[in-house]
Amino acid sequence: MERVDIAIIGTGPAGLEAAITARIRNKKVLLIGEPDLSSKLAKAHRIDNYLGFPEIAGEDLGRHFQKHLEQIGQEITQDRITAVYSMGDYFALQGKEEIFEASSVILACGVVMEKPFPGETEYLGRGVSYCATCDAALYRGKSAVVLGYSPKEEEEAAFLAEVADKVYYVPMYKADRFPGLGDSDKIEICGEKPLEFVKEADGMVLKTASGQDLKTDGIFVLREAIAPSQLVPGLETDGSAVVCDRQMRTSMPGLFVAGDIAGAPYQYIKAAGEGNVAALSAVNYLAEQKRKAQ
Numbered sequence: 001m002e003r004v005d006i007a008i009i010g011t012g013p014a015g016l017e018a019a020i021t022a023r024i025r026n027k028k029v030l031l032i033g034e035p036d037l038s039s040k041l042a043k044a045h046r047i048d049n050y051l052g053f054p055e056i057a058g059e060d061l062g063r064h065f066q067k068h069l070e071q072i073g074q075e076i077t078q079d080r081i082t083a084v085y086s087m088g089d090y091f092a093l094q095g096k097e098e099i100f101e102a103s104s105v106i107l108a109c110g111v112v113m114e115k116p117f118p119g120e121t122e123y124l125g126r127g128v129s130y131c132a133t134c135d136a137a138l139y140r141g142k143s144a145v146v147l148g149y150s151p152k153e154e155e156e157a158a159f160l161a162e163v164a165d166k167v168y169y170v171p172m173y174k175a176d177r178f179p180g181l182g183d184s185d186k187i188e189i190c191g192e193k194p195l196e197f198v199k200e201a202d203g204m205v206l207k208t209a210s211g212q213d214l215k216t217d218g219i220f221v222l223r224e225a226i227a228p229s230q231l232v233p234g235l236e237t238d239g240s241a242v243v244c245d246r247q248m249r250t251s252m253p254g255l256f257v258a259g260d261i262a263g264a265p266y267q268y269i270k271a272a273g274e275g276n277v278a279a280l281s282a283v284n285y286l287a288e289q290k291r292k293a294q
Ligand SMILES: Cc1cc2nc3c(=O)[nH]c(=O)nc-3n(C[C@H](O)[C@H](O)[C@H](O)COP(=O)(O)OP(=O)(O)OC[C@H]3O[C@@H](n4cnc5c(N)ncnc54)[C@H](O)[C@@H]3O)c2cc1C
Pocket: 009, 010, 011, 012, 013, 014, 015, 032, 033, 034, 037, 038, 039, 040, 041, 043, 044, 045, 046, 047, 048, 049, 079, 080, 081, 082, 108, 109, 110, 111, 224, 225, 226, 258, 259, 260, 261, 265, 266, 267, 268, 269, 271
């Protein structure tokens, strides 16, 4: 895929507004996320504080957002970015099966509320992974534990089981059924509460609250969002938020943030407003880069 002007990661209100504003400013935009937008929209039964839409259900607000995207002809590229690297005058974004290139990036990925498990960050890439599709091939004939934070991850675990010998699926949400797992006899559902990841000479161990530890070759942690410090190596963060100024500029030139990832308050209208500011800042950044190159 050819390099775009602005890559936007996240399809919540922040990312969508950033995409709309960037398109209005005639930029080539890559909007990466989910066709059904954000689970935080779907979960809200009633929203009372979004300008122009009193007492609206989250799903209905999402439909208005979808319609707006369709009207301006902005498509969503369904993918999950696992890493963003600054390459000097552009950024490389690692998707599940593809690497995207962009002259600037807006992170609009929402906030990660969960703290990493002890051992998670330490062994990332050495027994811990955030992407089953990307790393499945490494587990041919091996076993893996998948911590799935939403039903969407069931399909990722099923995909992994096509290659691996054994997959332990640990649902981190409440459900009676797991239809996305399919009928593979290689998948075992475990109701254990994970506590810690430990590396041993011959693999990983998931320590659990019940003491029924799971010995495996690798542990996949499939959350809706990845902590920004892990998503963008070297980015300045403050707890779960990315440090930014009022123009939504971060410590990395050309990389902007918007929405919950930029810190509290966690609100739809604030997220959308910041998406607008981040897009305009990205537009200014691109103009400046063009001037410098002349
Ligand atoms: C139940 C509930 C009710 C709420 N009610 C209200 C309310 O009434 N009023 C209000 O103002 N706020 C409310 N909120 C808060 C509001 O949902 C958030 O502030 C808002 O959704 C933040 O928007 P965002 O775009 O920053 O992030 P999100 O909406 O979280 O969207 C982030 C998107 O990025 C995607 N993403 C994350 N990581 C990646 C990646 N690596 N690659 C690709 N995509 C990625 C996610 O899948 C998601 O689609 C509520 C929240 C919840 C959970």
